[in-house]
Amino acid sequence: xxxxxxxxxxxxxxxxxxxxxxxxxxxxxxxxxxxxxxxxxxxxxxxxxxxxxxxxxxxxxxxxxxxxxxxxxxxxxxxxxxxxxxxxxxxxxxxxxxxxxxxxxxxxxxxxxxxxxxxxxxxxxxxxxxxxxxxxxxxxxxxxxxxxxxxxxxxxxxxxxxxxxxxxxxxxxxxxxxxxxxxxxxxxxxxxxxxxxxxxxxxxxxxxxxxxxxxxxxxxxxxxxxxxxxxxxxxxxxxxxxxxxxxxxxxxxxxxxxxxxxxxxxxxxxxxxxxxxxxxxxxxxxxxxxxxxxxxxxxxxxxxxxxxxxxxxxxxxxxxxxxxxxxxxxxxxxxxxxxxxxxxxxxxxxxxxxxxxxxxxxxxxxxxxxxxxxxxxxxxxxxxxxxxxxxxxxxxxxxxxxxxxxxxxxxxxxxxxxxxxxxxxxxxxxxxxxxxxxxxxxxxxxxxxxxxxxxxxxxxxxxxxxxxxxxxxxxxxxxxxxxxxxxxxxxxxxxxxxxxxxxxxxxxxxxxxxxxxxxxxxxxxxxxxxxxxxxxxxxxxxxxxxxxxxxxxxxxxxxxxxxxxxxxxxxxxxxxxxxxxxxxxxxxxxxxxxxxxxxxxxxxxxxx
Amino acid sequence: xxxxxxxxxxxxxxxxxxxxxxxxxxxxxxxxxxxxxxxxxxxxxxxxxxxxxxxxxxxxxxxxxxxxxxxxxxxxxxxxxx
Numbered sequence: 001x002x003x004x005x006x007x008x009x010x011x012x013x014x015x016x017x018x019x020x021x022x023x024x025x026x027x028x029x030x031x032x033x034x035x036x037x038x039x040x041x042x043x044x045x046x047x048x049x050x051x052x053x054x055x056x057x058x059x060x061x062x063x064x065x066x067x068x069x070x071x072x073x074x075x076x077x078x079x080x081x082x083x084x085x086x087x088x089x090x091x092x093x094x095x096x097x098x099x100x101x102x103x104x105x106x107x108x109x110x111x112x113x114x115x116x117x118x119x120x121x122x123x124x125x126x127x128x129x130x131x132x133x134x135x136x137x138x139x140x141x142x143x144x145x146x147x148x149x150x151x152x153x154x155x156x157x158x159x160x161x162x163x164x165x166x167x168x169x170x171x172x173x174x175x176x177x178x179x180x181x182x183x184x185x186x187x188x189x190x191x192x193x194x195x196x197x198x199x200x201x202x203x204x205x206x207x208x209x210x211x212x213x214x215x216x217x218x219x220x221x222x223x224x225x226x227x228x229x230x231x232x233x234x235x236x237x238x239x240x241x242x243x244x245x246x247x248x249x250x251x252x253x254x255x256x257x258x259x260x261x262x263x264x265x266x267x268x269x270x271x272x273x274x275x276x277x278x279x280x281x282x283x284x285x286x287x288x289x290x291x292x293x294x295x296x297x298x299x300x301x302x303x304x305x306x307x308x309x310x311x312x313x314x315x316x317x318x319x320x321x322x323x324x325x326x327x328x329x330x331x332x333x334x335x336x337x338x339x340x341x342x343x344x345x346x347x348x349x350x351x352x353x354x355x356x357x358x359x360x361x362x363x364x365x366x367x368x369x370x371x372x373x374x375x376x377x378x379x380x381x382x383x384x385x386x387x388x389x390x391x392x393x394x395x396x397x398x399x400x401x402x403x404x405x406x407x408x409x410x411x412x413x414x415x416x417x418x419x420x421x422x423x424x425x426x427x428x429x430x431x432x433x434x435x436x437x438x439x440x441x442x443x444x445x446x447x448x449x450x451x452x453x454x455x456x457x458x459x460x461x462x463x464x465x466x467x468x469x470x471x472x473x474x475x476x477x478x479x480x481x482x483x484x485x486x487x488x489x490x491x492x493x494x495x496x497x498x499x500x501x502x503x504x505x506x507x508x509x510x511x512x513x514x515x516x517x518x519x520x521x522x523x524x525x526x527x528x529x530x531x532x533x534x535x536x537x538x539x540x541x542x543x544x545x546x547x548x549x550x551x552x553x554x555x556x557x558x559x560x561x562x563x564x565x566x567x568x569x570x571x572x573x574x575x576x577x578x579x580x581x582x583x584x585x586x587x588x589x590x591x592x593x594x595x596x597x598x599x600x601x602x603x604x605x606x607x608x
Numbered sequence: 609x610x611x612x613x614x615x616x617x618x619x620x621x622x623x624x625x626x627x628x629x630x631x632x633x634x635x636x637x638x639x640x641x642x643x644x645x646x647x648x649x650x651x652x653x654x655x656x657x658x659x660x661x662x663x664x665x666x667x668x669x670x671x672x673x674x675x676x677x678x679x680x681x682x683x684x685x686x687x688x689x690x
Binding site: 397535553591 | 611618620631633634635636656657658659
């Protein structure tokens, strides 16, 4: 979670001129000078920190994380010994979405079918629970005004017991610092780095202590055992095994370049390449590089993970891999793209390929939150002062850009997608010629190529259903959606029968040929699903019990079942018998014809 | 059964392969050469798997006109065929 970046944040923007600040998030009005810390103030904008109660007794931090990260990027999470959870999001919107979801009368937020109570950390009820005066610990921070200038307000102490006993946490809000540009430069470099890296640091009573505490967090992170498994099509090196061959069974990757880079927090798998984002904001890539999509300054394949050096000066928070192109978002809201630009999908206003990530200048004065790369197009999610905005660029022949009612061949500069005015967007997704967005309140919008024989949609269409969706995964002809722990599929009429067309079910049409038909995925009863992923023609899910299941097209071993058969229903898959019984959390990612699983096992202290 | 029907204008000319190509879900490329197209072949195959697509095009566009190449594909732009 909390990790320092190795290089100063501003190394690319030095000197910190006006342009150095332009990427900052929109600034709220400058808050009052630091109020008296010994009495709680509720007037300041609340930090996006939540207190979760009602957790199951055996709930681990990873369980909590996987349940709450669907509402947005989490910067900090922990559970104290009273089974009270603390989740701090990077963005207030995410926290609001989590609160809203928890209040939904029909679903709420549950873990192990226990309904959770979610409160703002600033909520008097949450503070009363802890029985601790807010900010008391920070009063005597005597290390001078430098860190105080970053200190917005103190938070409920994170732990009353154990390691965090004597510590109080404080929100270091970059917006506050940004509002007073001169003062942030006075902050010692180290503190500034930490603040930018995570927005949140844990503070002790003095500056020394802050650093010590921070490093403890790092150790905790690295104490987790993470192993990475890959299987399926591998002839371009996309499995990271170093061998250029398909693998029918999960292969454990033994890679020093991966382990030395720190834990992987997120993967993006494209046509035949992989982008791995570390929790320290670094990016490693491997697989097909013939269009420059690996960002290694060349156009060759890489069978081993390699660090994207040109992004080293940035803290990358989000990545996406398309068929042959890649997108990277930094914590400053800058977007970089590289790879094939034939259809304008890099957004640079031309149709060239770039073999190093190049900043998309269109977004230079805007704050990019997410990138989603499809086969030949890209979507961008912006958080703006006037609400969320989605942009599209690249091929638009199937309507996948959503930028106009008329058919658009291609655009090489971002254009705003229609139909999201006033909608809070939680996430965007693209694959094949499909595009999708999930709103913070659980509505699903799709545009682009139709599913299962339905017509293409030139503009985003909200799925007319009462379901509250929490995740979506797009393939080339199908989509998986997750709602209340259940998985539904649409467009899957030839999912799992590609090599045996006789078994193909007739296309199901509803009265309106634009309307998709949601079908519940069979064979998943009895266990809630936590993660879903879709390759071009295969699917994978992970249940809350850590069971991994795959189905769909299997010709390249992408189902990991040891054969090349197709499967029409989810089949359980074991990474390794040796690890089967160990506690751990599996996250699953699919590229076009391959699959990668990351298994994180908790150290004993966290497992239960 | 054909995986998909793809118009020739949606395929990309690949100089290295000397073929029109389209992404295959396995990660490789469906391919068809100009010679195939001149012969009226409409199936583009993927060298790595069993899938194939049906290419939608006019044979006339690929027949020799005074031995000139009918189309001069550009390296950067997607192929467009009249």
